[in-house]
Amino acid sequence: MSQRQVLQVFEQYQKARTQFVQMVAELATRPQNIETLQNAGVMSLLRPLLLDVVPTIQQTAALALGRLANYNGDLAEAVVKGDILPQLVYSLAEQNRFYKKAAAFVLRAVGKHSPQLAQAIVDCGALDTLVICLEDFDPGVKEAAAWALGYIARHNAELSQAVVDAGAVPLLVLCIQEPEIALKRIAASALSDISKHSPELAQTVVDVGAIAHLAQMILNPDSKLKRQVLSALSQIAKHSVDLAEMVVEAEIFPVVLTCLKDKDDYVKKNASTLIREIAKHTPELSQLIVNTGGVAAVTDCIGSCKGNIRLPGIMMLGYVAAHSENLAMAVIVSKAVPQLSVCLSEEPEDHIKAAAAWALGQIGRHTPEHARAVAVTNTLPVLLSLYMSTESSEDLQTKSKKAIKSILQKCTYLPALEPFLYDAPPNILKHVVGQFSKVLPYDSKARRLFVTSGGLKKVQEIKAGPGSLLQEYINSINSCYPEEIVRYYSPGYSDALLQRVDSYQPLAN
Amino acid sequence: MATLARLQARSTFLVHQYYFRNSAVDVFRKKEYDAAVKIQSWFRGCQIRAYLRYLHRVATVIQKCWRGYLGRQHYQLIVKLEFCTMKMNLYNAMAVRIQKRWRGYRIRKYCFNYFYLKEYLKAVSETNDAIREALEEFAEMKEREEKKADLEREEKKRDYQARKMHYLLSTKQIPGIYNSPFRKDPDPWELRLQKAKPLISQRPKVKQKRDVNISNQLACTSARSLPQSEILPPIDRKQCQGPFRDITEVLEQRYKPLEPTLWMAEPINELKMAREELRKQEWMRNINDNMFLPFSSYHKNKKYIPLMHSSSKYGPNSYGSQHFRDENPKKWICDKKFKFHEDRNVCLTYSLLYPHCLEQHLAKERKKERKKERKKEKKKERKKERKKSE
Numbered sequence: 001m002s003q004r005q006v007l008q009v010f011e012q013y014q015k016a017r018t019q020f021v022q023m024v025a026e027l028a029t030r031p032q033n034i035e036t037l038q039n040a041g042v043m044s045l046l047r048p049l050l051l052d053v054v055p056t057i058q059q060t061a062a063l064a065l066g067r068l069a070n071y072n073g074d075l076a077e078a079v080v081k082g083d084i085l086p087q088l089v090y091s092l093a094e095q096n097r098f099y100k101k102a103a104a105f106v107l108r109a110v111g112k113h114s115p116q117l118a119q120a121i122v123d124c125g126a127l128d129t130l131v132i133c134l135e136d137f138d139p140g141v142k143e144a145a146a147w148a149l150g151y152i153a154r155h156n157a158e159l160s161q162a163v164v165d166a167g168a169v170p171l172l173v174l175c176i177q178e179p180e181i182a183l184k185r186i187a188a189s190a191l192s193d194i195s196k197h198s199p200e201l202a203q204t205v206v207d208v209g210a211i212a213h214l215a216q217m218i219l220n221p222d223s224k225l226k227r228q229v230l231s232a233l234s235q236i237a238k239h240s241v242d243l244a245e246m247v248v249e250a251e252i253f254p255v256v257l258t259c260l261k262d263k264d265d266y267v268k269k270n271a272s273t274l275i276r277e278i279a280k281h282t283p284e285l286s287q288l289i290v291n292t293g294g295v296a297a298v299t300d301c302i303g304s305c306k307g308n309i310r311l312p313g314i315m316m317l318g319y320v321a322a323h324s325e326n327l328a329m330a331v332i333v334s335k336a337v338p339q340l341s342v343c344l345s346e347e348p349e350d351h352i353k354a355a356a357a358w359a360l361g362q363i364g365r366h367t368p369e370h371a372r373a374v375a376v377t378n379t380l381p382v383l384l385s386l387y388m389s390t391e392s393s394e395d396l397q398t399k400s401k402k403a404i405k406s407i408l409q410k411c412t413y414l415p416a417l418e419p420f421l422y423d424a425p426p427n428i429l430k431h432v433v434g435q436f437s438k439v440l441p442y443d444s445k446a447r448r449l450f451v452t453s454g455g456l457k458k459v460q461e462i463k464a465g466p467g468s469l470l471q472e473y474i475n476s477i478n479s480c481y482p483e484e485i486v487r488y489y490s491p492g493y494s495d496a497l498l499q500r501v502d503s504y505q506p507l508a509n
Numbered sequence: 510m511a512t513l514a515r516l517q518a519r520s521t522f523l524v525h526q527y528y529f530r531n532s533a534v535d536v537f538r539k540k541e542y543d544a545a546v547k548i549q550s551w552f553r554g555c556q557i558r559a560y561l562r563y564l565h566r567v568a569t570v571i572q573k574c575w576r577g578y579l580g581r582q583h584y585q586l587i588v589k590l591e592f593c594t595m596k597m598n599l600y601n602a603m604a605v606r607i608q609k610r611w612r613g614y615r616i617r618k619y620c621f622n623y624f625y626l627k628e629y630l631k632a633v634s635e636t637n638d639a640i641r642e643a644l645e646e647f648a649e650m651k652e653r654e655e656k657k658a659d660l661e662r663e664e665k666k667r668d669y670q671a672r673k674m675h676y677l678l679s680t681k682q683i684p685g686i687y688n689s690p691f692r693k694d695p696d697p698w699e700l701r702l703q704k705a706k707p708l709i710s711q712r713p714k715v716k717q718k719r720d721v722n723i724s725n726q727l728a729c730t731s732a733r734s735l736p737q738s739e740i741l742p743p744i745d746r747k748q749c750q751g752p753f754r755d756i757t758e759v760l761e762q763r764y765k766p767l768e769p770t771l772w773m774a775e776p777i778n779e780l781k782m783a784r785e786e787l788r789k790q791e792w793m794r795n796i797n798d799n800m801f802l803p804f805s806s807y808h809k810n811k812k813y814i815p816l817m818h819s820s821s822k823y824g825p826n827s828y829g830s831q832h833f834r835d836e837n838p839k840k841w842i843c844d845k846k847f848k849f850h851e852d853r854n855v856c857l858t859y860s861l862l863y864p865h866c867l868e869q870h871l872a873k874e875r876k877k878e879r880k881k882e883r884k885k886e887k888k889k890e891r892k893k894e895r896k897k898s899e
Contacts, residue, residue, distance in 0.1 A: 170793055208793070257640060261648045290633060293640030300641060326626060330633045
């Protein structure tokens with residue numbers, strides 16, 4: 001009997017422990033409880049439970065810790081300060097897969113908040129054990145380990161390098177080939193986080209042969225997977241021309257264009273980011289994209305979404321047009337300019353407007369044909385109003401000013417230039433008048449139109465310092481017309497006439 | 510003397526007369542002198558003027574000739590210059606023509622082909638249209654698939670509901686809800702209910718909350734793999750009457766974790782998977798994915814050139830491969846080869862192990878041989894006797 005009583009005591013204690021740990025784990029799922037839990041000192045209580053005899057209690061305690069650390073950075077710091085990490089790392093190597101999953105979850109939760117915490121995780125030697133977990137048979141363990149590695153590598157280049165040095169990259173590439181979709185997603189996201197920091201890291205990822213597998217997975221129907229895969233490819237391609245060429249050699253075009261039609265917005269965004277990163281390096285790559293019809297696809301994509309999702313597509317059009325005038329012409333032919341002007345006028349955010357203004361400037365700056373194509377869509381007044389408005393940010397103002405200047409210097413489409421005579425500030429007016437002075441001497445119809453629309457009158461009213469460029473332009477315009485007309489339209493002419501009437505003495509008969 | 514005196518008296522008169530005559534002359538002298546001067550000056554003037562005229566004429570002639578010469582020179586220079594200019598202008602004009610043509614040709618051929626650009630832009634816009642169409646088709650296809658999936662889901666849901674509501678089917682006696690007698694046709698639900706198989710009522714799966722929480726995180730494959738520690742039964746419960754086992758034992762057995770044998774623990778295609786794993790690892794380490802091809806002359810039909818060793822008529826020495834002992838048949842005692850236990854199946858080891866048996870055996874053999882020999886001798890003797898008798 002006494003033995004039974006003794007055993008009963010132990011069983012009660014075990015029951016109490018399991019109940020406590022399970023309740024804590026459940027409470028930790030709700031954010032409102034976490035404050036109270038923290039104040040009640042849950043960390044110090046959970047710590048010895050990690051070393052408990054019963055494996056269930058260990059696992060549930062690790063799970064609870066992970067949830068708590070996931071919530072905010074202070075708790076994660078408390079986990080680090082409480083010296084829990086070495087114990088976790090040690091037992092990661094030995095325990096069964098549920099414990100491994102829970103421990104990897106804790107490491108992930110701690111590592112995601114800040115680089116210092118991630119560095120603490122690296123310092124206690126967790127990377128090697130996590131890499132060992134990546135070789136485990138259970139896909140859940142692999143997923144948890146890959147997630148933790150991804151979060152650690154996300155912060156900066158040194159941590160990424162540490163992850164790569166631990167030998168994680170080949171294993172991540174193997175994980176990508178596994179059949180489980182969740183594992184593929186996480187592995188792709190981890191590769192993306194590793195390769196985004198520097199070209200060397202991206203090269204390491206490419207050397208393991210990741211590009212081929214990533215490129216195959218673009219065709220996968222799962223949208224979250226596609227997001228991560230496209231993000232990984234764009235992080236690889238953004239660093240240098242060679243890497244971008246390698247990505248292109250994996251034959252992603254024209255398959256990537258189907259991702260631009262995906263229902264998920266972030267897939268569209270990441271696909272246009274990838275295309276942008278490839279297009280920005282050299283004219284040849286942009287040419288490749290244009291030849292496969294990428295510009296049309298991106299234009300349609302811009303038309304079908306709003307807000308920040310559009311931004312990479314707009315920038316891509318700008319980059320393509322910036323390389324050469326033939327490419328800019330190709331962009332114009334793909335009907336991108338009306339779309340860009342719609343973006344410019346519709347979007348509420350300043351940075352998107354700035355990007356659209358920049359892209360239009362890049363398209364229109366090459367030759368008069370290009371400038372005409374931009375001017376015909378009536379975007380120049382919009383650009384001017386953005387430049388002049390006080391609400392626009394600095395960046396938007398500078399970009400729209402540059403765009404206006406570069407387009408105006410080539411624009412010979414006079415109907416678009418005329419409104420500028422009235423509203424523009426002096427530094428822009430100079431260019432406008434300059435353009436008129438270049439066109440008018442050679443075009444008689446334009447001269448007639450100029451007079452009838454009141455442009456000549458406006459030009460006479462412009463006050464310019466003698467000898468300045470503006471005055472020269474005005475003189476050259478005036479020299480296109482007979483003197484009487486110029487005098488007729490000069491300001492104060494009616495007064496002068498009336499004065500002459502006053503001073504005229506009729507001949508006395 | 511008189512004349513002298515008269516002359517001397519007259520001398521003063523002479524003198525005076527001389528003086529007056531001379532002075533009379535003097536009166537006119539000036540006039541005459543002036544007149545003479547005037548005449549002379551006038552004449553000299555004329556002379557000089559004539560001379561000057563002459564000089565002028567001559568100087569004019571000289572100057573005329575000289576100026577003509579200079580002018581002609583100047584004119585020639587101008588003409589030369591004009592000629593050169595004209596020539597240069599001509600050359601320039603011709604050079605401009607040539608350059609114009611050449612530059613146009615060069616730009617059109619090598620730098621910028623306007624028509625090519627036009628064609629290219631046309632091709633680009635055509636590709637764009639094609640891509641737009643293709644993408645629209647793709648989007649449509651996706652939409653259709655989604656709609657189909659939605660419809661199927663709806664169908665399944667309705668089917669499931671119909672199965673659950675199977676009891677609402679109308680019977681012969683009582684029309685069901687969906688089969689009101691006042692309707693012309695029964696409700697479509699009625700037909701659905703008719704088609705549906707009744708659902709066997711199971712106890713609804715009580716979702717063990719703790720299980721779900723843990724298994725969400727840990728992706729457990731089954732809820733039972735984690736040993737459940739539910740509320741343990743009270744320990745001081747009285748044992749049920751009857752041949753029941755102890756409850757703790759029962760629970761222990763019930764929730765015993767699976768301990769598969771090694772045979773079962775490994776998946777059935779474990780060997781295959783391990784091979785795949787190995788292959789993947791090796792593939793990962795490969796620098797080049799292409800298979801290693803044999804040397805290029807492998808598949809060329811070259812004539813096989815055999816070794817000298819095997820193709821000469823001077824073969825290998827038989828000593829050392831065929832036989833290992835030198836034989837000298839002249840020294841042999843008898844012709845026959847030594848037979849050692851050829852007829853009898855006697856194992857050598859057996860003979861070594863059991864020498865006394867061997868001795869017996871050999872003795873038997875010797876006896877038999879002697880018998881044979883005697884028989885032969887006897888035969889020979891009989892033959893001899895026969896011969897003798899004959």
